[in-house]
Amino acid sequence: MSRIELFRTATFRLTLMVAGAMVAAMLAQFLLLYMQMTHFEARRSEAMLHREAEILARQPAARLEYLIQHRATDDLRIVINDIGLFDADGHYIVGDLQLIPDGLKPDHVVRQITVRAPEDEPYAMRFLAVPVDQGRILVLGRSLHMLGELEVMTRRAMWLSIVPTVAFALLMGVVLSHRALSRVKTMHEAIDRIMGGDLHERLPVARERDDLERLAGSVNRMLDRLEHLLDEIRNVGNDIAHDLRTPLTRVRVRLERALTTSTDIDTLREGIARAGDDLDQCFSVITALLRIGEIENGRRRAGFGTVDLCQIAADIVDLYEPIAETKAIGLHLVVPAVPVWAHGDRDLLVELYANLIDNAIKFTPDAGTVKLVVRVTATGPESSVVDTGIGIAESERVAVLSRFYRSDKSRHVPGSGLGLSLVSAIAALHGATLSIDAGDGRAASPGTRFRVSFPEMPRPVVRH
């Protein structure tokens, strides 16, 4: 991995940001410290000036002059850097200050004034002027050098603490990003292998439950799901191939036989017509598959409206009655006297009921009964198709809804094997749930109940 790559990692950037924030916090701390110190020092100088001025002002005039003259040998000079005595008119009497600084008045107020001595650079000092005996004015000054020293000290301490902190943060950033990069690199390699077609490969997940690990875990779960779906598709593909191969083989055989054995035009026609019927069966499988796909994609909502489930059920029973009669099966309609409204697509619901009834009749032995029940429950409209047929074992109830599933008991019954998949796709599109349990039959033929529970209508529909 290149150096640039290292500095581009999220970890490195994060470290930089943290280091930046730390430096900012330290700067603020030092600034606060410096301000506190200068404030303290200013208060201290003021107090000192006032105290000295008070002591000196109490001295008699001659003593005061003496003290000022000999200040250089006195410990007074440590506290007071400049001193001057002036008469009432501001004329110089004694001291190292030759002039009263501009703007200074004998009013006991400490002022910071920049002094412009003729031979020196201008410099700032704190001055205090007080009136003393004989109308004279005593001026005391204290330099700001302590403040300057404080500033230098603070600045030095600041650099001493910030530079190592930043250096350490950068070093940590490099180390951590290097670690992150190597983890990401192993994931990249795993992903490359998956993209290369190895769908069983997974991202490495260790025991640290950090964000990267959790992400890897999510990706792995997604891969599990995708692999499962791909397997399903592969299986469906195989099932389709098998289901189409049988009728196609028959078509081939019939055409071949018609070609080689037909002696007259009628036998030839007959053979070709039968081949055509077999091809139709292939088409019906393909059509059913396409329809299921279409319905599962949920694109068909244009036909949705308010429908009366009782009316649809009655129509379907009317359509299937003759078929039931041929098997001496009693086809009963059990509906309330009032309409049961649902939000749905009439054509699709017809198809749903038709498939369920068709199925029920197919799997119910002669002289059995099939019931189509529509009722309103607390959770919404519900309809069920109950038969007295061979029944579906509990273990098989989920599987029957999958594509091409044919229970061993029903191998001999013709059909595309897609009817129930279609039913469950239509139910799903309507937000309805499809459940299967035992019907009304006796132990030998327990029968089956397919229940379709619709959601409550979104809002009451007023009809007249």
Added chain:
Amino acid sequence: MYGAMTDQVAASTPEPQPGPRVLFIEDDERIADEISDDLRARSFVVRHEATGTAGLAAAQAETFDVMIVDRMLPQMDGLTVIETLRSQQVTTPVLVLSALSAVDDRVSGLRAGGDDYLTKPFAMEELAARLEALLRRPNDTRATMLRVGPLEIDLIERAVTRDGRPIELLPREFRLLEYMVRRPDRVLTRTMLLEEVWNYRFIPQTNLVDVHIGKLRRKVDAPGEPALIQSIRGVGFMFHVPD
């Protein structure tokens, strides 16, 4: 189902007379050739166009008895062609062909001005029967009494007699018989019956229509009587009064 259109139709259409003119707009050349040949064999006069724009131009330039329009066409799609023609007051009946089977697609095809909708793949017999249906309007007389051959149907009393013998029919059987009697000598496919008599648009797994027709036939054609309801193998049924 293929080529099984038997002698009834051949007998009812005398040879040389030029048949109905069909404009057929379809972009798949191989399908178009097959279908055109088959339609010509059924004495249709076929003009084939491969694109939407060419088809539209042909429909505007000439008059046809019926049109077959594929939904998906290069340059201009089939529904646009139909809409354009309808906006120009061209009322030629149109059969829409489509590989899309959803009811939504069907509805949009019919809304655009199509008169019927057929999903690929289909049997030629189905196509021919539907063209026939578009060409010949049903005998929608205002009469309250239909008399065809030995049959007499009272539309108000919902009573049917054959040579004076009363026939008891269930409401659904009556509807089916009325539909067939109004379209005599015409091939009616199972899908057509299911769509128009019952208003259902699904392909049943069982031979539903055959069972219904069987029930009706046993009531209408008593033993020894000539059959009025005839099966046409692999195609459908026909109501036909023997001479």
